[in-house]
Amino acid sequence: MERIPVKEQFPEDVDSRVFNLYEKKEKIYIRAQEGLFQTIRLFTGWPLLLGYFLAPWLQIEGRQAIFFDLPERQFHILWLTLWPQDFVLLMWTLAIAAFALFFVTTLWGRVWCGYTCPQTVWTAVFSWAEQITEGERHQRINLDQTPSFLSRNGRNRAGWNKLWRRSLKHLMWIGFAALTGITFVGYFYGIRHLVSDALAWQLPLTATAWSVFFTLATYINAGWMREQVCIYMCPYARFQSAMFDKNTLIISYDPSRGEQRGARKRGSDYQAQGLGDCIDCTLCVQVCPTGIDIRNGLQYECIGCAHCIDACDSIMEKMNYPKGLISYTTENKLAGGTWTWKRPKLIGYGTALLILAALFMLVLYLRTPLSLDVIRDRGQLYQEVAGGRIENVYTLKIINMSDSTLHYELQTEGLPNPTLLPDVPIEVPAREMSEHVVRIQVDPDQLRDFNTEFEFILSTADEATGKRLRTEAESRFFGPRPLGSGR
Ligand code: SF4
Ligand code: SF4
Incomplete structure (x- = not known):
């Protein structure tokens, strides 16, 4: 078969038809605009910015009010402390946020993008910095066309003007991006420690690396990429039309x-x-x-x-x-019609949102701020102690998720006349996990099997709320095989 050269197939402008697979990006010079909706955007953007930067500095009960303490595996959100055991609450929160977004999008379209999305809010700040350093739209277009000070024909007044304006803009961008990155890491590291460690040049490498990473991410996203993030990177932009x-x-x-x-x-x-x-x-x-x-x-x-x-x-x-x-x-x-709320999507998302929010509140109300894990002593199955009784040893891991030190009573269910040692209430400080070794002794003649399933029951009265807290954990008690068991 005869091969036809590409030039002959596309005789005119073959380069642009065959080889330019991607459209060249045109730089957007946004013109500043005032008006009713831009005033509204100020009232949505400023509280978000201030909230983001000030929230980690707030203190509640002697700790950072919003603090994601990864080493201790505790998430502090105002008065609430969440543990890994509360992972399900995080899933509920994400599901509620997703359905809230679906509902709002069906009702008001892309208000989230236009008024509250961090990409929009941060880009607005970066655009403002650009405008006060480089001027209005037409001045920025002229500045872009001015030869760079670093080029041979740019070493003149215009080139110098371009250099200092550009430098000042990037300094402002980097300064704001650094503030954003450091604040973000402060939610995980503790903002006061972060600042004091940084000032003393004692910030660990990990915290430094994450601060630099988030600084660069902010600088690139809000300074350079801007609308490209919304158009090409944001998945919400792609699927939001399904909710319209x-x-x-x-x-x-x-x-x-x-x-x-x-x-x-x-x-x-x-x-x-x-x-x-x-x-x-x-x-x-x-x-x-x-x-x-x-x-x-x-x-x-x-x-x-x-x-x-x-x-x-x-x-x-x-x-x-x-x-x-x-x-x-x-x-x-x-099209000449009238607005109505009686729409399947709106009612569906709204109902799902209400159900999820109600279930979340119920789960939060029923949540027991107490967790118990039991680990059997792996060294030996059992040992015989004085009086011919059989003893098993266990390590209890108790997490007190409440905000006060509590004293717990330990009991068992499913063992015949057990003796629990030590027989004293177990003290666990507020928001801490502690390990306790306990021994259980049982008369072997009362055991029906060499392997008995039973439950540890840990309970106390929450001094703050007066609510009875109780949790259980299953375990096994081993003893000698009863005579004539045949096994
Ligand atoms: S008059 Fe026409 S071109 Fe001018 S802003 Fe309004 S819609 Fe746009
Ligand atoms: S992004 Fe949409 S709402 Fe904003 S100026 Fe452009 S067309 Fe108008």
Whole structure:
């Protein structure tokens, strides 16, 4: 078979058709925009930023209020301390968070992305730093076109201006990224220890490495990658459309009002010229952090930040046209219908969320802040002690998950007339695990088998709540084979 050269198959522009598999990324120069929704974003972004940076400094009962203590395997969240045994609670929390996100997305679309997602909030801070160091959109475009100070033709005033502005921007970015990374590690290391160890140059290598890693991750994600994270890396952007229905809140351009778009003189009778309300100023595109044109319809790149609404409203105001050419709406409303809550997805997610939240509260209420593990002495099965009794030795691992030191009573169930030694209450300090060796002695004549299954029962009254705490753990008692057992 004759092979046709690629050049002949695609005679014109063969390079771009065959070899450029990936579209070249165009840099997005976001234009700053003020307006109602940007003010709302300030009120959602600032509390989140302050909460993130200040929360690890809060102290409750002499410890960090939110502290994920991995070496001690304890998660402190305000007044609650979770242990590995509480893993199920973490699963509940994740399930509740997932269904809350599904519910909110079905109802209000991508409000999470637009107003509260850390990528959006941190990118907004980085964009602000860029704007105060490098100037407005057109100044940043000019700066990019200025030759670098390091190049031969850049050693002039403009090149110097570019160098110091860029350097200051990256210094601000790295400073904020470092603050973010150190705070993040502070949730796991203890922020006060982290800062004092760092100041004394005694920070362990692991903590240093993680701080540097999170600093770099923040710097790259919020400074360099920005919308690329939302468009290409975030899985939520990909599957959120599955939660959308015709009544989900979306940001949309109204083509029936805006088209035919086109320039016109202010105050002119544009309708007589066959024009709609869109003056084709492209401001809505210039302010868009993902660089899309909302006039092309709903696109998965849209993070619902409402920059385009504020931008278009400002133009409508200047033109003396009614606001809302780009607005929060629903597909149903755009088609002339009315909004309704009676939607299978919304009701389904809402019901699942309520059930999960109710079960979580129940599990939390019934949770016993006490755990018991029993390990039999592996050295010998049993030993005979004074009086011909048989003794087995056990190590009990007791975790007191409450916030006060407790004294526990130990009993057994399933053994004939056992003697427990030592026969004193077991003291375990608050939020600690302790090991206790106990011995059990039994008269062998009363044992029906050489291997008897029984239960340890540990109980106490919680001094803080007055609630009776009790937990059980199974174990086995070994003795000599009873005569004539045949086994
Ligand atoms: S900002 Fe409004 S008027 Fe300007 S191009 Fe966008 S939709 Fe049209
Ligand atoms: S189109 Fe752009 S500016 Fe408008 S909401 Fe979506 S991401 Fe924001």
